[in-house]
Amino acid sequence: MIVAACLLCVLSTGLPAQEMRSDTVRVRKKAVQKQGWSVIPFPNVGYTTDAGLNLGVLLNLYDYGRGADNIYPLRHQHLCISGVYTTKGAWYLHAYYDTRKLIPGVRMTGAATYKQAVASNFYGYNGIASPYHPEWDINKKHPEAFYSIRRRTGRVAVNFQGEIVGGLKWLAGATYRYFGMEDYRRKSYVEENTLYRLYQDAGLIRPDEASGGMLLEARAGIVFDTRNNDEAPTRGMYGEFYILGNADLLTKYYHYGKIVAHWRHYIPLWGDRLILAYHIGYQGLFAGRQPFYMLQDISTLYPIDCDLEGMGSYRTLRGTMFNRILADSYAWANLELRIKLFQFNFLRQHFDVYVNPFADAGAITDPFRLEKQRSAGNDLIYSGKEAWVHGSAGLGLKVHVNQSMVISFEVARAFNPALVKGVGIAVTTGYIF
Numbered sequence: 333m334i335v336a337a338c339l340l341c342v343l344s345t346g347l348p349a350q351e352m353r354s355d356t357v358r359v360r361k362k363a364v365q366k367q368g369w370s371v372i373p374f375p376n377v378g379y380t381t382d383a384g385l386n387l388g389v390l391l392n393l394y395d396y397g398r399g400a401d402n403i404y405p406l407r408h409q410h411l412c413i414s415g416v417y418t419t420k421g422a423w424y425l426h427a428y429y430d431t432r433k434l435i436p437g438v439r440m441t442g443a444a445t446y447k448q449a450v451a452s453n454f455y456g457y458n459g460i461a462s463p464y465h466p467e468w469d470i471n472k473k474h475p476e477a478f479y480s481i482r483r484r485t486g487r488v489a490v491n492f493q494g495e496i497v498g499g500l501k502w503l504a505g506a507t508y509r510y511f512g513m514e515d516y517r518r519k520s521y522v523e524e525n526t527l528y529r530l531y532q533d534a535g536l537i538r539p540d541e542a543s544g545g546m547l548l549e550a551r552a553g554i555v556f557d558t559r560n561n562d563e564a565p566t567r568g569m570y571g572e573f574y575i576l577g578n579a580d581l582l583t584k585y586y587h588y589g590k591i592v593a594h595w596r597h598y599i600p601l602w603g604d605r606l607i608l609a610y611h612i613g614y615q616g617l618f619a620g621r622q623p624f625y626m627l628q629d630i631s632t633l634y635p636i637d638c639d640l641e642g643m644g645s646y647r648t649l650r651g652t653m654f655n656r657i658l659a660d661s662y663a664w665a666n667l668e669l670r671i672k673l674f675q676f677n678f679l680r681q682h683f684d685v686y687v688n689p690f691a692d693a694g695a696i697t698d699p700f701r702l703e704k705q706r707s708a709g710n711d712l713i714y715s716g717k718e719a720w721v722h723g724s725a726g727l728g729l730k731v732h733v734n735q736s737m738v739i740s741f742e743v744a745r746a747f748n749p750a751l752v753k754g755v756g757i758a759v760t761t762g763y764i765f
Contacts, residue, residue, distance in 0.1 A: 388416030510542035588620035616661035651744030661698035
């Protein structure tokens, strides 16, 4: 229902005034060829099992160029501005800009985000090595918020890519990050009775990281891209490999180096009607140390939205609980079969409707403070169980708007019952890869 409502809103408001028409639906065999700027104001209404109902606004502006300069479905520039409030106590403001025009021969992406959550999840380290008691999670029937903390995050990022040869590009960029952490505070809840406090008492969260910090990251590497589209590719390959280094601006203690690598392949089995798509990702610490509040961060070159956290939830290992798997290093894989059901043009907009059965797998390749967790002597901190590889599967429905914006509905479930509360549902925008 939410997908249908969102689609109806796009149909009614998704054009500049001069392009609006009052005629009936027109179904054509050939897709509409977009020219110039396309403006899509969009009620940002969605739902995820972890965050609840999302209510907000989303504005997308796409510059496809005109005449000989037209590169549709690719675009010269993309500006996205969004603001959202969730019914589980979070809100954010986010802006994203992607341009191939500002600097000749260079693609630049930039983003700025501020997010605040009064009840962010914290389930401990290393997946099922941390026990989970559902009855202690936040709910209205019991005054328990054992797995909740207040969390504020800010991020400003910029990345640059330039051609080397063919689809190979150089990459350079930087990100400033701010984190603020504190106890969950609500009437009738005891703020000291949380896993966050218990981890501090056990030394699993150090005093100099407990309340957050400020970090400055720099990255350098290469990108390989032969995709025919950024948001909804139907063929091509995409790879990225870069080194990410951090300077701790506050405590001067949490300096680290990471390797980030991704490989994505989109294989057309039957034109654009049947596509086999897979993704393999790795993010690993190879030097230094990182604070606990960075464990859920998944580095990305295209922060088109602000939900870039894992391992788990609907961005990496779909069907698992948000922040249920926290570790120093991860590897994961996603496999999808994207099946085109039908396409149509309406009000000079082009729509493609796909269904995508999928399977995901994720692994902890380097645990975080596991020995200290084992030796804590507390069965609320260490379960005595360890499993480093997990899987999930599910089904999705995607609606492509002008091959640039994707409305997504997905249902998934993790195979390990210790990682889930039930079925994970996500009504959002975009593919996860």
